[in-house]
Amino acid sequence: MIVQDLSSAEISQSLKTTGLSFRAGSFTVNVCSDIATVAAGISTLYGESEIITKVCDFNISLEKSLGLRKYIKPQVQFYLNGIEPFTPLPFSQALPLLEWGLNWCVTNHCHEYLIIHAAVVEKNGFALIMPGQPGSGKSTLCAALVEVGGWRLLSDELTIVHLDGEKIQPNPRPTSLKNQSIDVVKSFTSADRFTPTVHDTLKGSVAHLKPLSISISQFNTPVTPALIVYPKYEQGVESCLTELSKGDSFIRMADHSFNYSILGVVGFNALAKLHDKVNCYEFHYDGNIEQAIATMDSLL
Amino acid sequence: MKNSPLSLITFICQPQSVINWLPYQWDELLQQAYNTGLLARTFAILKEHNIFEFVPEHLKWHFSSANTVFLAHKQDVLLEVEHIERALKPAGITPVFLKGTAYLLEGAKCSQGRLFADIDIFVAKSDLASTEEMLRWSGWVGKKMNEHDEKYYRDWMHEIPPMTNTRSGMTIDVHHNLVPLVSRMSLNSDEILADVVVNEQGIKTLSSEDKVLHSASHLLLDGEFNHGFRDLHDIYLLIVEYTAEDPSFLSKLQKRAVFLGFEKIFYHCLKLQQYFFSLSVEEHLFVECEKKFKSKRLTNSVLKLMIKVLTPNINKHRDLSVNTALFLLFVRSHWLKMPIHILIPHLLYKSFIAPIKQRNLDKLNIEET
Numbered sequence: 001m002i003v004q005d006l007s008s009a010e011i012s013q014s015l016k017t018t019g020l021s022f023r024a025g026s027f028t029v030n031v032c033s034d035i036a037t038v039a040a041g042i043s044t045l046y047g048e049s050e051i052i053t054k055v056c057d058f059n060i061s062l063e064k065s066l067g068l069r070k071y072i073k074p075q076v077q078f079y080l081n082g083i084e085p086f087t088p089l090p091f092s093q094a095l096p097l098l099e100w101g102l103n104w105c106v107t108n109h110c111h112e113y114l115i116i117h118a119a120v121v122e123k124n125g126f127a128l129i130m131p132g133q134p135g136s137g138k139s140t141l142c143a144a145l146v147e148v149g150g151w152r153l154l155s156d157e158l159t160i161v162h163l164d165g166e167k168i169q170p171n172p173r174p175t176s177l178k179n180q181s182i183d184v185v186k187s188f189t190s191a192d193r194f195t196p197t198v199h200d201t202l203k204g205s206v207a208h209l210k211p212l213s214i215s216i217s218q219f220n221t222p223v224t225p226a227l228i229v230y231p232k233y234e235q236g237v238e239s240c241l242t243e244l245s246k247g248d249s250f251i252r253m254a255d256h257s258f259n260y261s262i263l264g265v266v267g268f269n270a271l272a273k274l275h276d277k278v279n280c281y282e283f284h285y286d287g288n289i290e291q292a293i294a295t296m297d298s299l300l
Numbered sequence: 301m302k303n304s305p306l307s308l309i310t311f312i313c314q315p316q317s318v319i320n321w322l323p324y325q326w327d328e329l330l331q332q333a334y335n336t337g338l339l340a341r342t343f344a345i346l347k348e349h350n351i352f353e354f355v356p357e358h359l360k361w362h363f364s365s366a367n368t369v370f371l372a373h374k375q376d377v378l379l380e381v382e383h384i385e386r387a388l389k390p391a392g393i394t395p396v397f398l399k400g401t402a403y404l405l406e407g408a409k410c411s412q413g414r415l416f417a418d419i420d421i422f423v424a425k426s427d428l429a430s431t432e433e434m435l436r437w438s439g440w441v442g443k444k445m446n447e448h449d450e451k452y453y454r455d456w457m458h459e460i461p462p463m464t465n466t467r468s469g470m471t472i473d474v475h476h477n478l479v480p481l482v483s484r485m486s487l488n489s490d491e492i493l494a495d496v497v498v499n500e501q502g503i504k505t506l507s508s509e510d511k512v513l514h515s516a517s518h519l520l521l522d523g524e525f526n527h528g529f530r531d532l533h534d535i536y537l538l539i540v541e542y543t544a545e546d547p548s549f550l551s552k553l554q555k556r557a558v559f560l561g562f563e564k565i566f567y568h569c570l571k572l573q574q575y576f577f578s579l580s581v582e583e584h585l586f587v588e589c590e591k592k593f594k595s596k597r598l599t600n601s602v603l604k605l606m607i608k609v610l611t612p613n614i615n616k617h618r619d620l621s622v623n624t625a626l627f628l629l630f631v632r633s634h635w636l637k638m639p640i641h642i643l644i645p646h647l648l649y650k651s652f653i654a655p656i657k658q659r660n661l662d663k664l665n666i667e668e669t
Contacts, residue, residue: 028358055327055359059614081334082614111365262372 004047012039019059021052024102025171026160026219027110028052031098033062035076041095041195045174045210048217058105062094080105089201096198096206099176103157106171107258113169114263114270117256118159120168121151124300126226127168129159129278131256134203137233137285140181141292146212147189149293153215154223158258163266165273167222172215174208182207184287227299228253228280239285241295249280308332308612311342312533313577315349326356332612336529339366340413370413377404380419380470381503387438391430394504395421396496398475399515402505403534410537414530418462422475422506424493431474432460439466448649456480456642478514479521484636485561508542508549509556516569517562520606523633525626528610535569536577554585563589564599571603572610605629 003011003022012034014020019032024046031042058080065075065088075088078101085104089097107115118131119142128151132138145151154168156175161168174195177185182197182205193210228249229241253271254260260267281299285292307328310317318325333339343363346352355363381401388395397405400416423431436442440463445453453461458477465472477489495507506514512535519531542549550570557566567589573579593599608625609616616622634643 055323055330055356057359057362059331063618079614079617081331082616083335084617109365110361111368112361262369264372264375 001051002047003042003049003051005051008039008043011043012036015039015042019061021056022046022049023052023219024049025106025155025173026169027058027102027106027171028054028056029058029060029102029105030056031060031062033094033098035062035064035091035094037092037196038062038094038098041098041208044193044195045208047210048213058102060098060101060105062098062101064091093198093201095195095208096176096201099174099208102173106158111259111262113163114161114260114267114274115258116159116161116253117157117258118253119156120154120159121145122154122168122170122223123149123151123297125224126300127154127223128227128229128296128299129168129225130229130231131159131253132231134178135233136231137181137287138231139175139177140184140233140287141231141285143175143177143181143185143189143209144289145293145296146175146215147185148289149297151296152218153211161225161270161274162222163263163270165270165275165277166224168225169222170215170219172211172219174210177207177209179204185209188289225274225278227296228278229296229299230280230282232282232284233287234284235286237284237286239288239291239295240283241299242282244280244282246275246278246280249278250275306332306612308336308338308342309576311345312536315345315351318346318351318354321354323356326359330359330362331614334362335614336612337415337527338413338530338533339363340370340415341410341530341533342413343367343370344412367413370415373415374404376468376470377401377419380465380468380472381405383438383465383468384419384421384435384472387440388431388434391427391434393423393427393431393434394502395423395431395474396493396504396506398422398506399518402511403538405503406499406505408538409541410534414534418471418473420459420473420475422478422489422492425476425489428460428474428476432463435463435472435474440464440472441466448654452646456638458483478510479517480637483638485517485521487560491560508538509553512538512542512553512569513557513560513562513565516565520565520568521633521636523630523637525609525629529612532572532576532610536573536579539573539579550581550585554588558588558592563592567593567599568603568606572606575607576610602629602632 011020015031015038016034019030020042021028021030061079063077063079064070065077069075074091076091076094076097077084077088078086078097116131118129119138120127120129121142130138130142139156142156146153153172154170155172158171159168160171186194189209195208197205197207199205230244230252250271257267283295307325311329329342333342339362343366346355346363381397384395398420400414401419403411403414442461442463445461450461453459457480459473459475462471462473477487478492479485479487492506492510495510496504497507498504505511515531515535519528539549554566557563567586570581574581590596605625605628608622609629638646
């Protein structure tokens with residue numbers, strides 16, 4: 001059974017009472033909330049996600065702040081098992097807060113893998129990892145490869161590396177798009193997979209995009225890593241791909257990792273073995289999507 | 301919304317019971333362990349009793365990942381202890397390590413899976429200035445404070461403002477007493493230092509009795525209960541361990557409490573141990589303390605508030621009675637911590653002046669960037 005087998009009334013009812021348990025990427029969550037935008041957002045983003053009857057990994061609750069805050073500048077609060085790890089956000093940001101909170105749940109608690117802040121996609125059984133600073137165009141490039149280029153989304157945000165460095169664990173969760181990239185991606189994607197854009201967040205304007213069905217259903221098919229490409233979006237530059245030494249890439253990946261220092265030697269070995277298997281590049285691109293896809297395809 | 305009976309306490313008192321557990325009990329244990337910060341300790345207990353295999357397969361990672369974090373933390377702390385010793389050695393100062401660090405250094409059972417933010421050390425007041433100086437020479441820096449906060453620490457409290465090791469990023473709290481200087485429960489720090497124990501590696505920690513009383517005083521007087529249940533369980537494990545070494549430990553603990561004027565802390569702490577973990581305590585140990593109480597009824601009402609806020613409950617933040625109890629205990633802790641002529645101006649400052657100053661500072665920072 002999947003979430004969209006339920007009516008929207010049933011979804012809201014579950015969220016308000018026992019919580020709705022569903023699969024979110026490689027993890028399972030139980031979400032409690034009586035906030036309408038959260039219910040609508042879950043219907044849009046997780047409609048094709050399996051409903052879970054087992055004990056879930058993360059028990060989350062999103063609540064409207066009480067007291068005076070109920071009336072003046074209302075806020076939303078995120079709880080994991082009754083613990084509030086973040087300061088409250090404006091009420092309109094409830095859905096982005098769920099998505100950011102879920103990422104935090106994974107990166108802050110799961111150390112069975114090396115987790116890297118990078119998008120990762122798959123084609124012909126090989127994974128392409130794209131680490132990038134905010135603004136590097138990683139999410140736009142990732143969406144283009146998936147929506148236009150026929151790659152499979154493994155994750156837009158978290159690259160989950162098995163500790164033996166052999167495989168990448170998919171974590172197909174909604175893609176988070178910011179500012180101008182929202183309209184860029186909307187130009188080649190059907191609008192009904194998007195949540196409404198929320199403005200004035202810490203990251204600017206934000207919208208989320210539901211992964212394609214193939215991505216969601218293949219959540220448990222790990223993929224062999226083959227490429228690491230560091231994208232950098234720059235307006236008006238000539239697109240260019242340059243090879244990067246494995247040593248340089250190693251240091252950058254460690255820097256982009258959430259739990260490299262916690263894993264210690266184990267994390268070092270995972271990253272070393274991963275680099276034995278991949279070729280590394282830097283990719284400057286000007287936003288020409290067809291060309292970017294052709295370049296990535298040529299690397300396979 | 302979500303209901304949570306206390307699988308965590310069942311687990312602590314009878315770990316073997318998990319062999320017959322149903323999924324919902326694992327769900328509760330997982331949630332309560334997250335809530336109380338006891339995931340890594342749960343892992344340690346599961347391993348100690350050889351029952352880790354009974355954890356549902358898809359939930360095992362929560363406990364083992366928490367243990368990975370603990371192992372990294374332990375390594376960091378042990379390294380930091382070396383740094384601190386090296387920094388203070390030239391001045392001939394060997395600090396007494398307190399709380400989490402002390403448990404780790406003496407290999408106490410309650411150190412397993414216990415994470416903590418700061419390293420706490422205790423030095424004689426006469427060594428305080430040189431301790432601060434030596435730490436500065438070795439790369440520690442004090443947190444920038446305004447005049448009020450500086451005065452709060454130096455004139456009223458039992459520790460100096462926290463210092464951070466610029467290389468490791470870890471924070472150290474340097475104590476020269478165990479309770480605030482202006483507190484209603486004043487303590488002669490020489491009496492504590494006189495009982496300090498030194499292990500084979502030359503590491504100093506408080507005596508067993510003082511370790512328990514110190515932890516209990518923090519738990520019951522700080523006015524914050526974020527780690528309350530974990531601290532309560534630390535004390536339980538310490539008592540069990542020390543009683544195994546010396547069956548008369550509890551009666552020695554009671555004598556020490558009476559000597560230091562900690563009767564109420566002893567009473568509350570041991571009553572809580574009885575209530576939550578069914579620790580057996582001989583009644584006469586309580587009776588002698590009760591004689592010192594002005595109002596037995598008041599003492600027991602406070603105990604009820606403590607039980608309320610310490611009971612693991614993932615819906616606490618929504619529970620008005622818990623929030624009320626938290627508020628009352630917060631007021632009580634300040635009442636005990638500071639005499640009224642210091643308390644009132646301090647609270648006024650914290651509620652009105654500090655937020656305005658902070659807002660102006662934030663504005664300034666925003667303009668600068």
